[in-house]
Amino acid sequence: MEARPRSFYFLAAFFVLFLIFLYGPTITIAILSFQGPQGGLTFPMRGVSLHWFHELFQQQAVGDIWGSFARSFVLGLMVMVTTVVVSVMGGLAFRKRFPGSAVIFYLIITSLVIPSILISLGVGLIFSQSGLTVHWSTSGFGSQLTWTLPFGLLIMFAVFNRFDKSYEEAARDQGASAWQTIWHVVLPIIAPMLIGVALFGFTLSYDEFARTLLTAGSYNTLPLEIFGMTTNVTTPVIFALGTLTTGFSLIIIAVFLITVLVLNRRRARLGSDAGKGMV
């Protein structure tokens, strides 16, 4: 094997430090969530148990964990679907320059640079001032979209930048209407990227804090609930909650990845000669 230069070891050590910095807290919380029944919020571990996970499913003194989880989940799905639909339509619209397209583009991007908490404050104020109920599914939903839509749109820009226009011309040449072209050609081709946008939309919403802080109304989403609990709860149950939600996020990502994988497999299998019955 070739001898590594000294810089390799230096950079490798630096990278390991970075990884520890990145995942250390999460791993620490994961370890502490298995604290024994007598254990506290910090090391040392007093035995190992699933006690705090069990506790999580009991009635809590403070915090509506499962209620807030359900709200976050539903909100995540709402944001996900809206982000995908609007980003695709926006991406299609921006493929051609139209009057005012540059202005609209900058307006959209602006909401990415405005501090989240200001948007939260603004949306919350508008809702309460105009007599609308501040609720996670209305003001909270809208406030989160100011974050996910620009991102989704930027992804779609990248997607359509690489999209070969001759696919659409070929479809039109073959007699497809504009709708048929979108439905039978454009959407299937960009489908894997749409899964990415969906995943993005969901996870951004699921862990959004600042934008929902002043727009969720009386019912908290999960991140807000967890934040509330950190100031009140003094047992490792909060670590168990952290571990569980992290696990949940990983599962969501895995589900999306597996979906992509299965889609690709199915396409590949279509083409292989193995096990080909006469059609």
Next chain:
Amino acid sequence: MSAKSALELIKLTKRYGDTVAVEAIDQTIPNGTYACLLGPSGCGKSSTLRMIAGHETVSSGDILQNSLNITDLPPARRGTAMMFQSYALFPHLSVVDNVAFSLKMKGVDKKTRQAEARQLLELVDMAPYGDRLPTQLSGGQQQRVALARALITKPSILLLDEPLSALDPFLRIRMRTELKRLQRELGISFIHVTHSQDEALALADHIIVMNGGRIEQDGPPQTVFDAPRTEFVARFIGGHNILGETHGKMAVRTDRMSILQDQPEGQAMPATVRAVEYLGTMVNVTVEAPDAGELTVSVGDTAFFAKPVEIGQSVFLKWKPEHAHSLAA
């Protein structure tokens, strides 16, 4: 069919902003013709093809197909089908579904459209690959599928945008033969855009040489090659030496010139051999003449090796006056 069963372009013009890509071209292509639009890149040949296909709007002028004005019709209602340079096979559909796509759009049921698609695949020798995805095919195979997909719409004109440029040289020549065979069997018009004069000469019944958005010359390949109308055509189609004479420019085919080692009787052009290029059946001798600059003479290999010339040698060029062909300014 009416007496005028042909594609007609009338003062067809394409402008992009201030630039004119195609400038008021007139052209008639009778049905059943293999026509080649030939020219360097940017000459307007692709724009012309895309206007005929309906993928590019016409700035002014008209396109008639069998006396019917199709200028503003959508692509699928023109009786044309296009084969794209990149083939544009739908990557998410199997070969059969790609070919059956137009039938699916028309609402033909699955069994019928797949059966028909398989017939077309048979025609292009791709029957065993029906269940594959386009990415699992070679370039040549993809092209056959693209051909089948275009032909399933039963077009009266097939439009091909540089169909052979993505293939390796060996395959290019094979597909060339096959395109010609298909066109003859189907009896429909092919309009083939290319920048390769070899391709155009080999395939076309009718060559249309374009330059700067205009048609420089059109006609049967033999006429275009033998009697190029302008200096541009003579240079682009190749195989010609351009000589500047007192009464205008002349073109002489490189194989109509002969190299003599000793000064002959009568008129002959003195020159010096600069390069010798052996091409198998022919040998191209590049010479420099004080009066005409660099010229090429193509000599048959037998004739050349019977009396070879060497680089640096002084020679004399001779040709018959009837082989010198005057060019339009």
